[in-house]
Amino acid sequence: MSGSLVIAGLGPGAEGLVTPDVTAALAHATDVVGYIPYVARVAERPGLTLHASDNRVEIDRARHALEMAADGRRVVVVSSGDPGVFAMAAAVFEAVEAGPPAWRDLDIRVAPGITAMLAAAARVGAPLGHDFCAINLSDNLKPWPLIEKRLLLAVEADFAMAFYNPRSRSRPEGFARALGLLQGACGDARPVIFARAVSTPEEAIRVVPLPQATPEMADMRTMVIVGSSATRIIARDGAPLLYTPRSVPA
């Protein structure tokens, strides 16, 4: 039997945001590998083995998936959102590069998904409708000064900014520093979107002007989007609509 490995994105949470391509990959899998809450989204069935593991063991998980694929299993590694954006795809390819040469010849593909920033943006309008950047605010895997440098350059470029992993229990201070930096560098009241658990029953969305944003508005399930200097707010009876215009006047 010829094995395979699909690194699949489950989207932000709602079943309506899982692509048919990912659903089909799961239907053909013999083994599903991933972080506990993501594997919990996959229905059990005869012939399918679920391998759920804890956070922060991405490379071990990737190796395990590759070993099973090399043994002829049809393996799906699940990520939330899109696997290529701060998720499992890069970890799998790191393991491939460092692993036995035979792993390079495996049938491996990435099945894209709706990443959190796109789902969060959609809920409030189109804040990423013009040039933007995506930054992982965790300093588990990179030095904090690099994050600060990127934030300041992103402000200078006037990108809208999408922040993944803004805050966790083990890193409570970083996001406070990032917010302080942005409040100083931007010097305006552009909107900040805190989008928690988008498309799930726990969804909670809050929009505040940058000077009023505080660290505890985010937790590890929150996606943060900071508008550019041009981002607009359309007031109305319900939640406001936010968008960043396509045009920048000459």
Place this chain on the structure above:
Amino acid sequence: MSGSLVIAGLGPGAEGLVTPDVTAALAHATDVVGYIPYVARVAERPGLTLHASDNRVEIDRARHALEMAADGRRVVVVSSGDPGVFAMAAAVFEAVEAGPPAWRDLDIRVAPGITAMLAAAARVGAPLGHDFCAINLSDNLKPWPLIEKRLLLAVEADFAMAFYNPRSRSRPEGFARALGLLQGACGDARPVIFARAVSTPEEAIRVVPLPQATPEMADMRTMVIVGSSATRIIARDGAPLLYTPRSVPA
């Protein structure tokens, strides 16, 4: 009858990349509005009117959709990819802001889709696996010097870069200038991915080192991704795998 407007992303082309949420919105629509090739992807059926229009009339198209929704129709505006990324959502919200106050009270929502950069990245590995930015290279709606400024800041931030609309018949020169600027500023041989018509029968993907990238490798159906300085290439018998590692050493 109470009208509604859904701004929906059809993804890059393959049916397997259209979310069930978007499929359901189309199934309930009375009217579908969009650029000719995107509307052509929607199946005709009794009770559904297709309104296809040419490129560069985004605001007229948005107003037409809003008028129909205000008249009680269930309207879906279709974009390829994700509607919030250089697509129709920002145009609709621009029209809402400039339009009659009653438009603000319409039932409007954005249904996200797989945007081109995520589909293109998935095809080659995980080049967007670390911090990155997305830039629209068209200067139809912003001054060229702003594009150059953003390119140089993105290089300084060491973002991977995803370029939408790199080149068209009416703007043949811009992409040549952008490539020249990047070749000078990066000074290395980081990979450049030219991903044309991803997930369609015309898909063509080419990876070249930055110094060998030439303008005619892109056309208006091409997504261009430039790696960061850290992007890795895993050589193998088939097409190489590319990824940008999650970690940056201190």
